[in-house]
Amino acid sequence: MTHSTTDPTARPASILIVCLGNICRSPTAEAVLRARLAAAGLDIEVDSAGTGDWHVGEAPHVEMTEAAAAKDYDIAALRARQIAPADFARFDLILAADPSNLRDIEAIRPAGNTTPVMLFAPLSGSGQDAIPDPYFTGDFAGALALVEAACDGLIAQLQ
Numbered sequence: 001m002t003h004s005t006t007d008p009t010a011r012p013a014s015i016l017i018v019c020l021g022n023i024c025r026s027p028t029a030e031a032v033l034r035a036r037l038a039a040a041g042l043d044i045e046v047d048s049a050g051t052g053d054w055h056v057g058e059a060p061h062v063e064m065t066e067a068a069a070a071k072d073y074d075i076a077a078l079r080a081r082q083i084a085p086a087d088f089a090r091f092d093l094i095l096a097a098d099p100s101n102l103r104d105i106e107a108i109r110p111a112g113n114t115t116p117v118m119l120f121a122p123l124s125g126s127g128q129d130a131i132p133d134p135y136f137t138g139d140f141a142g143a144l145a146l147v148e149a150a151c152d153g154l155i156a157q158l159q
Contacts, residue, residue: 012092022050098130123153
């Protein structure tokens with residue numbers, strides 16, 4: 001795998017998207033990004049994880065699954081997992097759903113690792129630094145719309 005850490009202008013071969021529990025924002029972003037990368041003809045591995053372990057092994061939240069399905073994204077088969085230090089070696093870019101997740105990701109970064117970790121929401125052009133967590137806000141469609149915009153922003157940078 002070619003890591004973007006050796007060449008910051010290189011396109012990543014793999015991207016990890018991380019939220020809190022890996023049942024709303026990040027699995028949705030995984031599905032949206034996979035679909036949009038394929039449509040753009042970009043071959044990039046995409047996965048998702050959570051910083052917390054509360055939902056490990058669980059399917060995405062039912063309301064998030066329904067909101068995604070309404071826009072033709074199938075997240076039902078995905079299962080939550082927790083980010084691990086080994087993910088820093090596996091992925092070329094790690095995207096965080098909000099500043100709190102970014103801090104938690106950085107807290108487990110292995111010494112000497114230089115994998116880029118950045119906020120996902122600013123790629124949307126919305127001026128927001130976070131994708132609000134619909135688990136708490138109830139706005140599943142709004143989170144999905146922001147995820148779609150952030151995916152489009154990321155793909156524009158990758159092309």
